[in-house]
Amino acid sequence: MSDAKLVVAPVGVLLERRRQHPLGPLLRLQGVGQALLFGAVAGGSRGGPQRLLSLVPIVLLVAFRAVEWATTSYEVAAAALRIDSGLLTRRQREVPLDRVQQVDVRRGLRHRLFGLCQVTVDAAGSYGGEVTLVLSEAEAARLRSTLAPPSGASEPGQPGEAAAIGDQTAPPALVRLRPGALALAGITGAKQLVMLAVVGSALQLVDNVPAGLRNGLVDRLPRGTGWLVAAAVLALPAWCALAALAQLATDLGFTLRSDGAMLQVRRGFPTEREASLALDRVQLVRVDHGLLRRPLGLVAVQVAAAGSGSTADAQVSRLTVPILPVGEVDDLMAAVLPGAAPLPELIPAPPAAWRRQLLRRVVPATVGAVIATALAWPWGLAAVVLVPVAGGLGHLAYRGLGHACTPTHLVTRRGGLGRRTVVVPVARTQSARVRQSRLQRRAGLATLHLDAAGRGNVGVAVDLPAEEARRLAAVVTSAAAARADERAVRR
Amino acid sequence: MAPEGQELALHKAVLVLWRLQALALAAAVAVPLIAVAILASALPVGVRLVLAVTAALGVVPAATLPGVFYRGWRYRVGEEALELRHGVLTVKRSIVPYFRVQHVDLSQGPIERALGLARLKVHTASAGTDASLPGVELERAEEVRRLVLDRAEVGDGV
16 A cells, blocks of 8 residues: 555656646636626716726626636646636546547637647547646646657657647648638638628628618618629629638648647637647548539548537537648548548449438428418419429439448448548447438338447448448447557547 | 346336326326317317317327337347347437446436336447437346446456
8 A cells, every 4th residue: 555655646746736827817808898898887877986886897807817817726647637726616627648639729819929828638528528728838838748748658648858839840741721722611611601600790780780870871872783783793702702711710821740649730820729639539530522612622621539529619629621632631541540541432322222312302392392382372383393403412412322341440421412421440439320210121221320439420321231231330349459449538 | 137148128117107208298288288178168169179189189199109119129238239229110229339338327217216117328438329228127227237337347458
């Protein structure tokens, strides 16, 4: 007993107990807006010394943040990152080093002003499993090298030399994206959805403008079809430019590196983000052939880890290459999931699947058209157009289906207009599910789900021959390799 | 010790639980409808009659469906993995290798306690894993849990 104690105490401490940077909690913007607003409301209408009332909420907030700073400390000891926090309710959180999935570093403009950065440590599994600390650059580098040592050290927890962020000896980049490519990514990609949200909130703003002012503005707008056409012509480039800018803000200077053990991504301006993920923690890779990108031969690639990923903003536990020529996917795959490269030729779904994919779309479209016709004769008849459209989509969806199973990886593909290919390392899947609806059973088909660790990390192969689905599902259990690979999540 | 490696059905008593639940649900829908049918004198008698009869007919699926679901349920405590099969229109099969198991939940509601039943839910590191075993005898559930955890240990020797 006493021997064990002797060994554990001095050797176990890798990073002695310390606090965040004093400015850290103060720089958190959460709640500041509300405090200012609340203060303005409370003190706004008063005169004289009572005006000071408006300062009360913000002073309270600063005091709370100061207490938060004073009572929060972290250390790395006994193979775990330990965070103590709270004044009245003391909270201790312990993240075992061998469960750390991913370490993210984020520098906002305000952090950079003071030479700080925000470090997020993400552990496998439960919701809200991540820990965020605001530290000075040097401290962050120390913590990071303790949690995820440079490739020289074999085990996590060995304090390697504190590799400074932006180290000169960084390995060559796997992917480096130029602003032009990023702009294209913005125009063809998911940023379009962000744009819709922006336009929505802008319209809301217009609503809030006082009616008198708004009517005045509307009266001054030029009239006539010429102007309308001009506005329509200008709207599309403006839309595209905004989408491109949104992408540039999140991903400017995107660089993905790998040193053989860790993947590292740097991106963004003015907020700079850096994520590092151990290669043996990669749970799944998605290759998205978006609707607008397929004709251009471009894809986006997502590398998913088992993180909790509860912060939607930071997209913790997910490394996304926003745009990549199709031809370079195999090279990237060779670095991320070596066993899966090059991606195999996919086996198309059996002919029986064609009927099902078609029926699934044509039947609802037909029902919809009949109802529309019945409700709004004769104009509802126009809805009949939907039926062949649905048929076409069904045919495309069938063409999009495909799967392949190498000894180590399952590759599946689905999607009609935009396709998605998912690569799952079989040895890292947690469980398998086979679903068979009544129609599938009649057609001898089944859908296979392979669950990888983490939220939403599932490889789905739709409409396989039932026998094949059952055979592949059994693969997850018969994985001697899987036991050796268990480190991916648990160790 | 129940046989291992064989496909097993759930315990019969779970039918009582499911029927009670289904009847409660049917009643929750039917009672307000019947109340309307009785009290809403403004409505034509035909409408009130149809309303009441439809509501009362809800009892039929409540009585029969649990049996259908029960017959669809099979589980197997295999050598390497827990295998579940259930579903009526869509048949779902789950395979959960023991060495992937992170933790196991065993729970009992008040009715289940009265019937001597328990629910077992097996968690892995994936949120997608769907492995819960409703309605097995308490001792059997404990036995399966111990078995799963024992084998999870064995696989942990990395």
